Amino acid sequence: xxxxxxxxxxxxxxxxxxxxxxxxxxxxxxxxxxxxxxxxxxxxxxxxxxxxxxxxxxxxxxxxxxxxxxxxxxxxxxxxxxxxxxxxxxxxxxxxxxxxxxxxxxxxxxxxxxxxxxxxxxxxxxxxxxxxxxxxxxxxxxxxxxxxxxxxxxxxxxxxxxxxxxxxxxxxxxxxxxxxxxxxxxxxxxxxxxxxxxxxxxxxxxxxxxxxxxxxxxxxxxxxxxxxxxxxxxxxxxxxxxxxxxxxxxxxxxxxxxxxxxxxxxxxxxxxxxxxxxxxxxxxxxxxxxxxxxxxxxxxxxxxxxxxxxxxxxxxxxxxxxxxxxxxxxxxxxxxxxxxxxxxxxxxxxxxxxxxxxxxxxxxxxxxxxxxxxxxxxxxxxxxxxxxxxxxxxxxxxxxxxxxxxxxxxx
Amino acid sequence: xxxxxxxxxxxxxxxxxxxxxxxxxxxxxxxxxxxxxxxxxxxxxxxxxxxxxxxxxxxxxxxxxxxxxxxxxxxxxxxxxxxxxxxxxxxxxxxxxxxxxxxxxxxxxxxxxxxxxxxxxxxxxxxxxxxxxxxxxxxxxxxxxxxxxxxxxxxxxxxxxxxxxxxxxxxxxxxxxxxxxxxxxxxxxxxxxxxxxxxxxxxxxxxxxxxxxxxxxxxxxxxxxxxxxxxxxxxxxxxxxxxxxxxxxxxxxxxxxxxxxxxxxxxxxxxxxxxxxxxxxxxxxxxxxxxxxxxxxxxxxxxxxxxxxxxxxxxxxxxxxxxxxxxxxxxxxxxxxxxxxxxxxxxxxxxxxxxxxxxxxxxxxxxxxxxxxxxxxxxxxxxxxxxxxxxxxxxxxxxxxxxxxxxxxxxxxxxxxxxxxxxxxxxxxxxxxxxxxxxxxxxxx
Numbered sequence: 001x002x003x004x005x006x007x008x009x010x011x012x013x014x015x016x017x018x019x020x021x022x023x024x025x026x027x028x029x030x031x032x033x034x035x036x037x038x039x040x041x042x043x044x045x046x047x048x049x050x051x052x053x054x055x056x057x058x059x060x061x062x063x064x065x066x067x068x069x070x071x072x073x074x075x076x077x078x079x080x081x082x083x084x085x086x087x088x089x090x091x092x093x094x095x096x097x098x099x100x101x102x103x104x105x106x107x108x109x110x111x112x113x114x115x116x117x118x119x120x121x122x123x124x125x126x127x128x129x130x131x132x133x134x135x136x137x138x139x140x141x142x143x144x145x146x147x148x149x150x151x152x153x154x155x156x157x158x159x160x161x162x163x164x165x166x167x168x169x170x171x172x173x174x175x176x177x178x179x180x181x182x183x184x185x186x187x188x189x190x191x192x193x194x195x196x197x198x199x200x201x202x203x204x205x206x207x208x209x210x211x212x213x214x215x216x217x218x219x220x221x222x223x224x225x226x227x228x229x230x231x232x233x234x235x236x237x238x239x240x241x242x243x244x245x246x247x248x249x250x251x252x253x254x255x256x257x258x259x260x261x262x263x264x265x266x267x268x269x270x271x272x273x274x275x276x277x278x279x280x281x282x283x284x285x286x287x288x289x290x291x292x293x294x295x296x297x298x299x300x301x302x303x304x305x306x307x308x309x310x311x312x313x314x315x316x317x318x319x320x321x322x323x324x325x326x327x328x329x330x331x332x333x334x335x336x337x338x339x340x341x342x343x344x345x346x347x348x349x350x351x352x353x354x355x356x357x358x359x360x361x362x363x364x365x366x367x368x369x370x371x372x373x374x375x376x377x378x379x380x381x382x383x384x385x386x387x388x389x390x391x392x393x394x395x396x397x398x399x400x401x402x403x404x405x406x407x408x409x410x411x
Numbered sequence: 412x413x414x415x416x417x418x419x420x421x422x423x424x425x426x427x428x429x430x431x432x433x434x435x436x437x438x439x440x441x442x443x444x445x446x447x448x449x450x451x452x453x454x455x456x457x458x459x460x461x462x463x464x465x466x467x468x469x470x471x472x473x474x475x476x477x478x479x480x481x482x483x484x485x486x487x488x489x490x491x492x493x494x495x496x497x498x499x500x501x502x503x504x505x506x507x508x509x510x511x512x513x514x515x516x517x518x519x520x521x522x523x524x525x526x527x528x529x530x531x532x533x534x535x536x537x538x539x540x541x542x543x544x545x546x547x548x549x550x551x552x553x554x555x556x557x558x559x560x561x562x563x564x565x566x567x568x569x570x571x572x573x574x575x576x577x578x579x580x581x582x583x584x585x586x587x588x589x590x591x592x593x594x595x596x597x598x599x600x601x602x603x604x605x606x607x608x609x610x611x612x613x614x615x616x617x618x619x620x621x622x623x624x625x626x627x628x629x630x631x632x633x634x635x636x637x638x639x640x641x642x643x644x645x646x647x648x649x650x651x652x653x654x655x656x657x658x659x660x661x662x663x664x665x666x667x668x669x670x671x672x673x674x675x676x677x678x679x680x681x682x683x684x685x686x687x688x689x690x691x692x693x694x695x696x697x698x699x700x701x702x703x704x705x706x707x708x709x710x711x712x713x714x715x716x717x718x719x720x721x722x723x724x725x726x727x728x729x730x731x732x733x734x735x736x737x738x739x740x741x742x743x744x745x746x747x748x749x750x751x752x753x754x755x756x757x758x759x760x761x762x763x764x765x766x767x768x769x770x771x772x773x774x775x776x777x778x779x780x781x782x783x784x785x786x787x788x789x790x791x792x793x794x795x796x797x798x799x800x801x802x803x804x805x806x807x808x809x810x811x812x813x814x815x816x817x818x819x820x821x822x823x824x825x826x827x828x829x830x831x832x833x834x835x836x837x838x839x840x841x842x843x844x845x846x847x848x849x850x851x852x853x854x855x856x
Contacts, residue, residue: 322654323630327705337821340838367649375819376838396649396848403846411647411852 031064033088033281040070040080041096044122048259050093053120053273056264057091060274060287065091073097081106088281089116092123092137098130108132112243116280118273119249124208125170136247138240139210141170150210155183155220155233162212169209173228175201175254177299180236180268182219187239188285189248189275190218197294199236200301202263205251206230214241219272237272239279246283248276267292267300310335310349314356320365329368336372350380357384363393370397374404381405459488465791468493469537470524470548472505473658475562476539479589480505482784483537483560484512489788493519495527498658499638522640524548528555535585535791538562541661542668543648543845546571547853553578554854558585558791560784563677564808565801567668569831570844572805572812574853579801587787587797588804590681592754594783598682600766601741601752603777605686609768610760611747613725616683619732619739619753620675623713624663630654630708647847654708663709669815670711671731676811677804682752683727683741684810685777690803693828694719694727694810701818717814722828729814816842 035057039050050067057063068082073096081103084090119137127133128143146169151162180199182190206223207230219237223229240247252269255261275285294300316328339345353373357366373381388398403409469480472494483489494505502520509518521527535558545566552559566572579586592598632652635641641653648666662668684690699717716730732738740753748761760766780786780798790797817824825834833839
């Protein structure tokens with residue numbers, strides 16, 4: 001599984017935790033909440049989506065996440081009994097065969113007794129005939145749902161309107177980026193987010209129907225008919241109260257069969273999922289909104305958030321010139337500092353640095369590496385530094401590094 | 412040496428420092444001065460006989476050096492005769508100030524401090540240089556036997572600071588640091604109350620220094636302005652092409668400065684140390700976090716928060732001011748209350764009655780000065796230690812520099828304030844010193 005880390009979250013922690021006056025301790029490694037992603041069957045690429053959901057939640061710094069994988073479609077479901085009650089929030093990435101009665105009951109009990117639920121994308125296609133499930137998700141689509149299952153819910157004339165006209169449930173036009181409008185802005189999940197923000201290419205679920213009991217539509221998006229949409233402002237983020245339980249329902253986050261996932265990589269999806277999950281788990285949201293959250297007309301993908309691997313950072317640094325963004329440089333330095341007490345890791349990093357210093361990177365990039373390696377490099381770096389000392393553009397910082405590493409100061 | 416030129420030409424060996432040293436021991440009245448005094452030497456309002464004046468020059472006559480130069484020129488016992496700066500505009504401005512002040516055209520200006528030191532015959536020198544130059548020039552001036560008014564921070568590295576302290580000691584020169592807050596009433600009073608237990612046993616101290624640095628603009632490589640000797644300005648720092656960042660803004664680049672943290676360590680950390688009696692020691696443990704710029708060419712931390720632990724268990728927090736409850740300044744916390752001082756003559760305490768306390772003559776009276784420049788002049792004559800001698804300055808900036816190292820290394824560091832090295836951390840030790848660019852070298856022998 002590809003590791004994805006989000007710089008922004010460590011940054012947020014750094015600012016809010018480390019710099020709190022009087023607070024000396026680092027953020028505890030113990031997560032505040034436990035989460036269970038339930039998956040294993042879906043009309044979507046669940047093998048690709050579930051690990052991403054786990055990463056997103058874990059990178060909030062709030063969740064420890066397990067994945068419960070069901071038997072494959074058509075196989076015996078009798079042994080599938082996730083321990084819902086042991087978790088603070090259950091994330092549904094499941095659209096498939098029925099669960100056993102016991103499992104269904106355990107789930108309903110879990111929610112009604114105060115458990116948190118996140119309904120993710122096609123999970124609202126699942127279980128069209130399970131009454132309590134539909135009450136929990138609020139709205140659903142496909143699976144022969146229609147007017148018998150409840151109203152359409154839309155934003156019209158500045159308010160939410162329940163439409164009981166007959167018709168089938170569940171549709172979407174072609175995938176495209178669209179604007180999400182937060183209709184409730186003082187809910188913990190949406191508070192502080194830009195009111196309108198661009199979401200990356202996604203399926204815009206439309207014409208969902210359901211019991212819509214105790215349902216709050218937080219955000220809607222206009223399903224443009226020129227894109228094959230319904231021509232309505234459709235709910236995309238919702239909350240549902242079920243018993244003592246809290247449900248956060250996001251229709252966003254389509255993933256392709258080939259694993260393509262622009263919607264899941266949208267910072268708006270990531271952040272709304274993290275906030276929704278925290279709210280479902282606790283009733284509050286403590287996370288700050290990153291600067292990278294998409295704006296009215298600006299898409300923002302997690303490329304802006306995730307921290308790169310050391311190799312990617314070095315690649316990014318290859319063409320560095322003074323005055324360029326220092327993001328890759330600072331992230332590389334952070335990576336190195338995090339390895340400060342791990343000699344093996346440091347030696348590995350040094351090898352990479354040496355290779356970089358031997359490469360065709362700019363002199364200014366090499367000079368920055370020399371400056372940093374002066375702090376921690378070993379004798380292994382001396383040969384390449386000797387070589388760089390023969391080049392006018394790198395000789396000064398190479399010597400700087402060499403003298404510090406060897407402890408032999410010529411001046 | 413314009414005011415006693417004849418004498419100097421005849422006897423270059425008799426330097427004025429030894430005169431003051433002798434005068435301190437004997438009655439100055441016992442000396443007779445058979446010099447022929449040119450009338451111009453009396454200058455405007457000359458009351459102090461030229462032969463009795465303290466002859467001074469300045470190395471680094473930018474904004475800070477010019478300010479310092481002018482405050483010393485305001486003293487009738489000072490004759491300011493020369494300025495040295497790598498920027499022609501700076502040194503010519505200094506000459507204009509000197510010549511206007513003395514109503515003559517006698518002052519000399521230099522672009523190279525070595526020529527300045529070799530040519531001028533001075534008693535004392537003002538040093539107001541970018542930090543990367545402090546070590547080399549501070550030692551050179553001390554080795555030339557001149558008394559010094561040196562701007563804080565003492566040095567760019569702990570190693571260089573120690574070299575200055577040793578050179579000052581060895582050459583028996585008088586050193587005053589630009590940590591002028593010690594010569595201001597509220598700081599003196601606050602430190603003295605703390606030193607005498609008026610807020611009880613001290614447990615911790617908070618030091619708030621300025622926030623961040625200016626956002627960086629675009630700094631493309633560009634022609635060096637006429638009259639600026641860029642290579643000389645850089646001196647021992649790594650050579651880089653000129654990008655329009657030089658005077659003043661050098662303090663946002665790690666090759667020249669540690670930013671606000673090291674710029675201000677010589678003020679509020681200095682005051683914290685004073686109240687705690689830490690002028691000859693330092694922390695034993697230090698750790699901290701900095702936020703470093705992600706854009707532009709500046710690389711000093713924009714946010715910093717450091718904890719330093721001293722051997723007696725007192726904890727010092729050093730942070731940019733928005734992270735601290737009192738903001739800028741020094742706040743000591745004792746088991747009977749707190750006391751806070753900052754600029755603007757502010758002194759506050761948990762109980763206002765603390766401020767009415769009188770420190771008796773039998774108590775720990777702290778060094779008294781209400782005129783920082785005058786204190787140096789008095790000490791030049793008396794050969795006594797100033798209110799902010801080199802060792803004190805070294806210990807103040809050491810905390811700033813240790814903070815910088817803790818942030819750069821990302822580690823909790825143990826420090827030996829006697830040996831001035833880290834305990835079991837050879838990598839951190841590397842950061843106690845910066846290699847100099849050839850041919851610059853610090854000669855301390």
